[in-house]
Amino acid sequence: MNNLVERFRPLFYPRGIVITGVSAHPGKFGFASLHNLLCHGYEGEIFPVNRDGAEVLDRPTCRDVAEIPSGRADLAFLCTPAVANIENLLACARIGVRAAFVVSGGYSEAGEEGAAAERELVKVARDLGILLAGPNGQGLVSTAVKMCAQIVPPYPPPGRISAVSQSGNILSSYMNYGQLTGIGFSKGVSAGNGASLGLGDYIEYFAEDPDTAVGLAYLEGLRDGRDFVQRAMACTRRKPLVLLKGGVTSRGQKAASSHTGSLASNDRIFSGICRQAGIARAETVEEAYEVAATFATQPLPRGNRVVILTAAGGWGVLCADACVRAGLDLIALPEDLRARIDAVLPARWSRNNPVDMAGGETRETIPELLDCIAAHEGVDAVIYLGLGIQAAQAHVMKSSPYYPGHGLDRIADFHERQDRRYAEAATAASARHAKPVLCATELVYTDRAYGNSAPLAVAESGRLCYPSAHRAVNALAHLCAYAAYRRARENE
Amino acid sequence: MSRTLSEYDSKQLLREYGVATVSEHLAADADAAVARATRIGFPAVLKLCGAAIAHKTERDLVRLGLADAAAVRAAATELLARRRPEDGDAQLLVQAMVRGRRELIVGLVRDAQFGPCVMLGMGGILAEAMRDVVFRMAPLTLQDAREMLAEIKAAHLLDAFRGEPAVDRDALANILVAVGRIGVERETVASLDINPLIVAGATAIAVDALVEIADA
Known part of the structure; x- marks a missing residue:
């Protein structure tokens, strides 16, 4: 068994969890973390510790860690004040705990005295052989064991993204997007002060973790930049890593006597290093999430030759512009592919890329087109625009005073079924030909209003439905850049 | 404290690392x-x-x-x-006298976070205004260096240009790799500028250089 995977097992796959500082007060961290663990169905045993031994959430608690039977808990989730934590760690070690997540604040974020306490915490954990996460962190989730050990709510659906963040709320944002889109997480961890385990450690672990397909990180500062780059590269050699960096503009430029120095802003250097390390760098939280979700759900393209399939003109035109700007190759349609499309669409179609169906599609057209375009050896990726318009029409009909008469019920059902088929056909073509096929429509936002069947079906098929062509293009460009990075280094 | 090497001594260091100089x-x-x-x-x-x-x-x-x-x-x-x-x-x-319409700047800085980093950019009088530069952390692989050439905005200037041939990209990439090696192997080199690196025919030649030495 891999050492790193084994080392992190008690943190992300604990058989049992000790929670210290459990409180009967629903406003306290020690209450919220027990509550979140219980209500998301954590599969292992939970051992809440409460100073008074009070019943909390209808469960008995222990007064002391020492009361917990030995060998049943791997992880300690410490919500006690900082002063109590050394004692707690010692007691936890005695009952066989091998990892600790420290929620408590009052450490290095709180001045020199706190920093000294943090150093002591690290030392004691190291001496006890306890893997130490935090302190001052928000918690962690691991969907394989249904563990939501967090003082805050978002618990994402299971999936293959694993996230680590130097900010608890950015981790929450990532996981909120997971809840909204359905593209889920394997693990999420708030690094807190990163006293012992830093961003690089988690990323190195994600690289080895068989349940992780893509790493997602939020970074503000590094103790050792070169070490981080080495670990990030260890990840990108095997799987993609998406990174959002905060604080790139704050430090400004160093005074420098050389020309090179005066041109060497932190951001320019960092951006070059991300390219060197094959890191997909995002500018915003939603971009970071979408790119990670794309890596987690789409196959890697073999090149950057793109065909756009669109139900109507404007979408295709703007998407084509976006592709060109992103450096994707909007290929001229190969003659044999054009001939195949000719056989399916009436003569008024665009006859080039974007493939604009110009309203010429019939019952079977879109699934056939998606498949034959994705199948072509000269095509590496497909972007499909305009799904959901039939289902949108169905929604209008179903809300109409004429409904269900005049055949509206039948046609509305037909429209909804068709759009669902298109979405499913996109995922099927992608899977069959092992190429990315990305669907984009702003109708994804209707999920709060009426739930357009097309984006719903995209989500149900396990893919992300992009809210705009531009966002699909951007995600695809990241896939292509990473694939090119890997190809260029295949023989190293 | 830091001091600079003379222009001649700066290029002498480059020559030791195989960089073509005037x-x-x-x-x-x-x-x-x-x-x-x-x-x-x-x-x-x-x-x-x-x-x-x-x-x-x-x-x-x-x-x-x-x-x-x-x-x-x-x-x-x-x-x-x-x-x-x-x-x-x-x-x-x-x-x-080295003649060539295309001027590049290549440099080495020591970043507080990432240590020695190599820079490539378009040179000439507008260099600092255009800020068309890219960085990589040393040491660089040849592939890293090739990607830097493709990444500057004015990358097409490295192709055949106004009657001048395309730049020998591998030779140029090797200069970047060499500067990275200087950064890794010569710890006292605090910074290095090759400015300009003039493209004469297909060959990039270090015409002026300035090495800054940090004395312990």
């Missing part, structure tokens, strides 16, 4: 300068060169396009007269 020789006086220039061929370039002289252009210590021996002699006399006591043992530097 052919150049030090000369103590006007006679020696004329003799050197005659051997290198005209037009020649004459500069005042010393460890304490970092900003030659600002002090008007560069004479370009010297067509013959008489021009070299006149320039040598003039430059030697511009020596200041604080310049120390300044000498004349006689160089071949």
Whole structure:
């Protein structure tokens, strides 16, 4: 068994969890973390510790860690004040705990005295052989064991993204997007002060973790930049890593006597290093999430030759512009592919890329087109625009005073079924030909209003439905850049 | 404390790492300068060169396009007269005149986070205004360096351009790799500028360079 995977097992796959500082007060961290663990169905045993031994959430608690039977808990989730934590760690070690997540604040974020306490915490954990996460962190989730050990709510659906963040709320944002889109997480961890385990450690672990397909990180500062780059590269050699960096503009430029120095802003250097390390760098939280979700759900393209399939003109035109700007190759349609499309669409179609169906599609057209375009050896990726318009029409009909008469019920059902088929056909073509096929429509936002069947079906098929062509293009460009990075280094 | 190497010594370091530099020789006086220039061929370039002289252009210590021996002699006399006591043992530097429309800048910085980092950018008088530069952390692989060439905004200027051939990209990439090696192997080199690196024909040649040494 891999050492790193084994080392992190008690943190992300604990058989049992000790929670210290459990409180009967629903406003306290020690209450919220027990509550979140219980209500998301954590599969292992939970051992809440409460100073008074009070019943909390209808469960008995222990007064002391020492009361917990030995060998049943791997992880300690410490919500006690900082002063109590050394004692707690010692007691936890005695009952066989091998990892600790420290929620408590009052450490290095709180001045020199706190920093000294943090150093002591690290030392004691190291001496006890306890893997130490935090302190001052928000918690962690691991969907394989249904563990939501967090003082805050978002618990994402299971999936293959694993996230680590130097900010608890950015981790929450990532996981909120997971809840909204359905593209889920394997693990999420708030690094807190990163006293012992830093961003690089988690990323190195994600690289080895068989349940992780893509790493997602939020970074503000590094103790050792070169070490981080080495670990990030260890990840990108095997799987993609998406990174959002905060604080790139704050430090400004160093005074420098050389020309090179005066041109060497932190951001320019960092951006070059991300390219060197094959890191997909995002500018915003939603971009970071979408790119990670794309890596987690789409196959890697073999090149950057793109065909756009669109139900109507404007979408295709703007998407084509976006592709060109992103450096994707909007290929001229190969003659044999054009001939195949000719056989399916009436003569008024665009006859080039974007493939604009110009309203010429019939019952079977879109699934056939998606498949034959994705199948072509000269095509590496497909972007499909305009799904959901039939289902949108169905929604209008179903809300109409004429409904269900005049055949509206039948046609509305037909429209909804068709759009669902298109979405499913996109995922099927992608899977069959092992190429990315990305669907984009702003109708994804209707999920709060009426739930357009097309984006719903995209989500149900396990893919992300992009809210705009531009966002699909951007995600695809990241896939292509990473694939090119890997190809260029295949023989190293 | 840091000090700079003279232009000649800076390029001597580059030459040790296999970077193509302009052919150049030090000369103590006007006679020696004329003799050197005659051997290198005209037009020649004459500069005042010393460890304490970092900003030659600002002090008007560069004479370009010297067509013959008489021009070299006149320039040598003039430059030697511009020596200041604080310049120390300044000498004349006689160089071949490198012609090329394309100027690049290559450099090395030590970043507080990431250590030695190599920069490539478009050079020339607009370099600092355009800020068309890219960085990589040293050491660089040849592939890293090739990707830097593709990444600058003006990358197409490295293709065939206005009657000049495409730049020998692998040779240029090797310069970036070499500068990265200097960063890794020479810990006292605090920073390095090759400015300009002129593309003459297909070859990138280090015409001026400045190495900053951090003394322990």
